[in-house]
Amino acid sequence: MPKKKPFQVKFYSKNVHPDTIRMSDLAEVLKSIEAGIVSIAKDQSETDIFEDGIGLSLVSIKEGCAAIEIQSTHPNLIDPALMTFTRSIKKRQIDDLPSKAQSSISAIEDFSSKYHCNTHLRNNSSLKNPSAIIKQPRIIKLVEDTPLKGETTIYGRVESVGGARKPRVWIRLLDGERIGFDVNEEGATRFGKRIYKKIGLQGVAKWAANGTDILEFKLNEVIEYSGTPIDKAFEELSEKIGDHLEIENVSEFISEIRGD
Known part of the structure; x- marks a missing residue:
């Protein structure tokens, strides 16, 4: 050859x-x-x-x-x-x-x-x-x-479920940001039963270039809510951004932001 x-x-x-x-x-x-x-x-x-x-x-x-x-x-x-x-x-x-x-x-x-x-x-x-x-x-x-894209886990409260032709779920994240994503009718029914409850969501997100705002989210799995998810979120975000954001100790980084 x-x-x-x-x-x-x-x-x-x-x-x-x-x-x-x-x-x-x-x-x-x-x-x-x-x-x-x-x-x-x-x-x-x-x-x-x-x-x-x-x-x-x-x-x-x-x-x-x-x-x-x-x-x-x-x-x-x-x-x-x-x-x-x-x-x-x-x-x-x-x-x-x-x-x-x-x-x-x-x-x-x-x-x-x-x-x-x-x-x-x-x-x-x-x-x-x-x-x-x-x-x-x-x-x-x-x-x-350029937006950042990758798998992540997010946590928030189910705020609304609706849409006749294309059901859509709206989640209020713990940091106050509101995101929406499409679901089928069965998914809309399941989320409707959890209205105003805190849940965890695993899926693929696309963040804005600033690394904080979620532009799109595609759901893969619903998980039970667990406390203090922000540490994990920053770890994942640091991995996606790579050299643009170096966080050696996530807990210390977040403590500095909060002023603890």
């Missing part, structure tokens, strides 16, 4: 060549691309074990143009992630990517802006047309503006 052609990153501009790019800038953007693609591979992997050394390796830099060819060290893990990466950029849909992958896209945009170039990504260097293009001016939302 012939060896697969390498992945190509090309910084496209008449005035951009290998000798016009600072080595530190090039290293930084390539490092970010690798981190972003590896984060997708980890997200897609069915195993919790991810070896060191899995990622991308430099194959060549074409003379006369800023075209860098890169080979995946573990094609079975990296290649599907690479396709997800370029497909998300092409469709301009990056909300569901891991935070490191979103940061990677932002880093490419920063590089392209600095050197006044477009960045062409090819899943296979032999392809005539790029798999994705990052153009200037900036057209992909910055990571800071």
